[in-house]
Amino acid sequence: MARVAQMIAVLVIVSALSGGVLALVSEALAPQIAANEESARREAVFAVVPGAASYEEVKADNASKPYSIFVVKGSSGEPVGYAFECSGTGFQAEIKLMVGASSDMRRLTGMAVLASSETPGLGDKIKNPPFSTAFNGLDVGGGLRLVKNRPSPAPGEVNAITGATISSSAVISMISQRLGQVTEFLGRSATGGVGGV
Amino acid sequence: MFKTLLDDFTKGLWRESPTFKQVLGMCPTLAVTSSALGGLSMGLATTFVLVCSSLVVSAVRRVVPSQVRIAVYVVIIAAFVTLADYFLRAKFYEISRQLGPYVPLIVVNCIIFGRAEAFASRNGIVRSVVDALGMGTGFIAALVVLGSLRELLGSGTTFGVRVYGKHGFAPWGTMLLPAGAFVTLGCLVALANVVDARLKRRGEAGRHA
Amino acid sequence: MLELILVFIGAAVVNNFVLSYFLGICPFIGVSNRLESAIGMGMATTFVMTLTAAITWPVYTYLVAPYAPFTQYVAFILVIAALVQLVEMFIRKVSPALYRALGIYLPLITTNCAVLGLALLMVLREYNYPQALAFGFGAGVGFSAALLLMAGIRERLALADVPAPFRGAAITLVTAGLLALAFTGFSGMIK
Numbered sequence: 001m002a003r004v005a006q007m008i009a010v011l012v013i014v015s016a017l018s019g020g021v022l023a024l025v026s027e028a029l030a031p032q033i034a035a036n037e038e039s040a041r042r043e044a045v046f047a048v049v050p051g052a053a054s055y056e057e058v059k060a061d062n063a064s065k066p067y068s069i070f071v072v073k074g075s076s077g078e079p080v081g082y083a084f085e086c087s088g089t090g091f092q093a094e095i096k097l098m099v100g101a102s103s104d105m106r107r108l109t110g111m112a113v114l115a116s117s118e119t120p121g122l123g124d125k126i127k128n129p130p131f132s133t134a135f136n137g138l139d140v141g142g143g144l145r146l147v148k149n150r151p152s153p154a155p156g157e158v159n160a161i162t163g164a165t166i167s168s169s170a171v172i173s174m175i176s177q178r179l180g181q182v183t184e185f186l187g188r189s190a191t192g193g194v195g196g197v
Numbered sequence: 198m199f200k201t202l203l204d205d206f207t208k209g210l211w212r213e214s215p216t217f218k219q220v221l222g223m224c225p226t227l228a229v230t231s232s233a234l235g236g237l238s239m240g241l242a243t244t245f246v247l248v249c250s251s252l253v254v255s256a257v258r259r260v261v262p263s264q265v266r267i268a269v270y271v272v273i274i275a276a277f278v279t280l281a282d283y284f285l286r287a288k289f290y291e292i293s294r295q296l297g298p299y300v301p302l303i304v305v306n307c308i309i310f311g312r313a314e315a316f317a318s319r320n321g322i323v324r325s326v327v328d329a330l331g332m333g334t335g336f337i338a339a340l341v342v343l344g345s346l347r348e349l350l351g352s353g354t355t356f357g358v359r360v361y362g363k364h365g366f367a368p369w370g371t372m373l374l375p376a377g378a379f380v381t382l383g384c385l386v387a388l389a390n391v392v393d394a395r396l397k398r399r400g401e402a403g404r405h406a
Numbered sequence: 407m408l409e410l411i412l413v414f415i416g417a418a419v420v421n422n423f424v425l426s427y428f429l430g431i432c433p434f435i436g437v438s439n440r441l442e443s444a445i446g447m448g449m450a451t452t453f454v455m456t457l458t459a460a461i462t463w464p465v466y467t468y469l470v471a472p473y474a475p476f477t478q479y480v481a482f483i484l485v486i487a488a489l490v491q492l493v494e495m496f497i498r499k500v501s502p503a504l505y506r507a508l509g510i511y512l513p514l515i516t517t518n519c520a521v522l523g524l525a526l527l528m529v530l531r532e533y534n535y536p537q538a539l540a541f542g543f544g545a546g547v548g549f550s551a552a553l554l555l556m557a558g559i560r561e562r563l564a565l566a567d568v569p570a571p572f573r574g575a576a577i578t579l580v581t582a583g584l585l586a587l588a589f590t591g592f593s594g595m596i597k
Contacts, residue, residue: 007262014257014269018276019477025280026476029287036290065532091593093421115294120351120370166593220575223431224519267516271487275480283476298526301479305517307432375426376587383579387571394571 045070045083048100048110052080060185069182072100079103084182088174090116091123091166099135099175105183108144111135111175123167131168134158140179146172202327209331215308216339216382217389222308226340227378228299233356236344237337238292242285242300244333246277247309248326251317255325258318270313271304278304308332339385346381347372410540413533417544420593423520424552425586430520434553435578437511439564444557446504447511448550450493452543454515455524457489459542462525463535482525483516490516520549555585 046052053075057068070083081103087096095116100109113127125131138144139155146169147157160168215221225243229235253273261269282300285293293300303309312332317325348354351372353361361368371377423429430451437447462485470478494512498505505512515521524545528538559581568577 003262006260007265010257010261011265011268014272015480018272018480019474022276022279022476022480023474025283029283032287033283033290036286040290040294089416093426120368120373122370220435221432223435224428224523227431228428267513268484268487271483271516272480275483279476279479282479298523298530301526302429302519302523304479304483305519305522307514307517310517371587374586374590375428376583376590378428379579379583379586383572383576383581383583386579387569387576390571390574390576 044098044112044114045072045100047112048098049081049083050100050109051075052083055083060181062185063178063181067178067181069185081109082182082186084178085114086174086178088170088177090118090170091164093117095126095167095170095174097171097175099178101140101179101182105179105186106139106141108135108138108140108175111171118167119164122161122164125161125164126167126171130159131161131171135175144172144176144179202324205324205327206331206334209328209333209335210338211335213332214335214339214389215311215332216336216343217386219308219311220386221311222306222336223382224302225299225306226343227375227382229296230340230344230347230378231351231373232295232348232354233341233344234292235295236340238285238289239296239299239303240333240337240340242281242296243303243306243308243336244330245281246274246303246306247312247333247336248329249277250274250309251312251325251329252322254313254317255320255322266318270310270318274309274313275304308336343378343382343385346385347377351377410536413537413540414544414547417541418548418551419589422548422552422589422592423523423545424549425582425589427523428519429523430518430549431582433511433514433518434549434556434582435575436514437508438553438556438578439560441554441557441561443507443511444553445550446508448546448553450497450508450512451515451518451520452546452550454486454489454493455521455546455549456539456542457493458486458521458525459528459538461485461489463528463533463538466525466529478529482522486521486525487516520545552585556582559585 042055045055049072051074052072054077055070055072057070060067060069067085071079072081072083074080081100082105083098083100085096085098087094089095093116095118096114098112098114100111101107102109111132113132116124116126118124118126134153135158138158142156145157146160146165147153148160148165149162150157150159153159158168158172209215211218213219216226222243225239229239250270250273254270257269278301281303282293285296285300312329316328320328345355348356349360350369353359353366353368369377372381417423421427424431424434433447433451438444462482465481465485466478470481490513493515494505497508497512524542528541531541533541556578560578563577563581572580
């Protein structure tokens with residue numbers, strides 16, 4: 001009987017002590033962690049919407065999982081555009097992007113890769129120019145499409161990375177899908193659909 | 198006394214290297230070593246948990262009944278990992294993001310549990326801490342070696358500093374993929390076996406001389 | 407329904423827990439030298455993984471997340487340890503031969519990173535309950551598949567003339583690397 005009592009006592013004490021210490025530490029560090037996450041997000045939003053000075057978060061729920069739209073304002077409080085995250089499956093694993101769009105949602109203002117683990121040297125190139133900068137000022141009024149080897153792509157067209165079609169088309173399709181959802185949420189007319197290669 | 202302690206420490210560096218000899222803690226070894234910095238960070242975090250948990254396990258070894266020891270060790274280890282995770286997320290956010298879900302996986306790093314069971318639960322606090330430090334250092338060394346190799350061959354950089362690859366000679370991307378991790382570690386283990394055999398032969402020759 | 411199948415295939419093949427995420431390597435190297443023990447280990451682990459998903463999801467959603475998020479790791483590992491204990495007792499009753507064959511590796515399922523990794527990823531990806539179950543089952547199947555493939559290869563390797571430095575863990579790791587390379591062919595299968 002004493003054995004069982006000792007076992008239970010030890011378990012309870014160890015658990016309670018651990019729980020207590022963890023609760024204290026998490027209380028103490030929680031603000032800093034939140035600040036870190038906030039500043040990482042801030043950096044991403046500012047990277048994709050030029051002229052950004054502040055932003056507000058709006059929760060949207062017209063997708064399979066709720067997401068956030070960031071209403072970006074300039075230094076005098078005037079609206080300069082929107083930023084939103086999108087994610088999807090790439091070649092190797094999940095890709096997470098932050099995309100910026102103009103206030104009328106007819107142009108993209110930028111794209112930043114938040115997380116990806118694509119094939120180094122191939123799919124990984126979505127992080128570098130020319131692919132990453134192809135979205136700056138891109139006219140998507142007529143839809144967003146992936147094309148191959150067009151020396152002068154038409155509005156809405158983005159050249160795929162040679163040898164990394166799957167990563168490239170994953171990026172295009174997740175941006176397209178999110179654009180449609182954001183536009184719908186903001187109550188404006190939908191942009192064109194996704195074209196294939 | 199000091200000699201025992203020295204031996205406790207150094208055995209983790211080579212003779213009982215957790216990575217190359219015991220082949221333990223493989224999951225983080227392969228997962229985060231696509232860069233030298235990743236390997237170093239993971240090694241340090243793991244060593245922190247290893248030392249702290251060995252200390253506590255050793256301190257309570259006489260009052261913990263053997264039937265519940267697994268549950269108790271596991272709670273202690275998980276608590277320290279949570280501490281390490283929170284600390285990284287607060288003070289070293291970028292590294293925390295890079296290591297990702299592999300920080301909580303330190304909880305099930307066989308090295309930590311293995312040392313708790315095999316050593317800390319049977320030895321005094323000082324020896325347990327020294328043993329943990331030795332194993333941890335050996336682990337860090339192995340991770341940094343593997344990480345540097347993979348980073349150098351796979352991205353052409355070392356600790357983020359570009360060594361080659363800007364002009365012409367393209368880095369070997371496969372090194373950064375799982376396949377590269379497995380094969381490189383396999384070759385390193387084989388290399389360790391070769392070195393070990395040489396050292397043994399030399400030792401034997403010395404005795405017969 | 408299709409979505410669940412995709413989650414299952416994703417976990418089992420495309421992002422195989424062992425060959426893509428490096429989870430479950432210790433038993434992968436330790437138990438894969440004989441086909442029968444590999445089969446037994448695979449089944450036991452799949453069972454534990456599916457049950458882990460089934461139990462940790464409600465524990466996380468209704469207990470940990472709302473009240474004490476800092477207990478996530480402790481809670482998960484305790485659930486896993488308890489489950490493994492139960493499975494161990496079950497196998498001992500049902501098949502003493504299998505129990506002996508698995509030996510020390512059965513309680514080691516507790517420290518199998520694949521099981522804890524499964525719980526962590528399930529939370530990270532914000533799966534709902536059916537998705538979590540499909541994920542757990544798929545991960546277990548994927549782990550077992552990798553284990554079986556490895557065991558088949560190692561049984562052949564045991565008869566081959568492996569150079570001395572490579573015998574044991576080294577050649578197993580290199581073989582795993584080649585397997586991982588082969589599995590890269592599944593990438594991009596799921597949109």
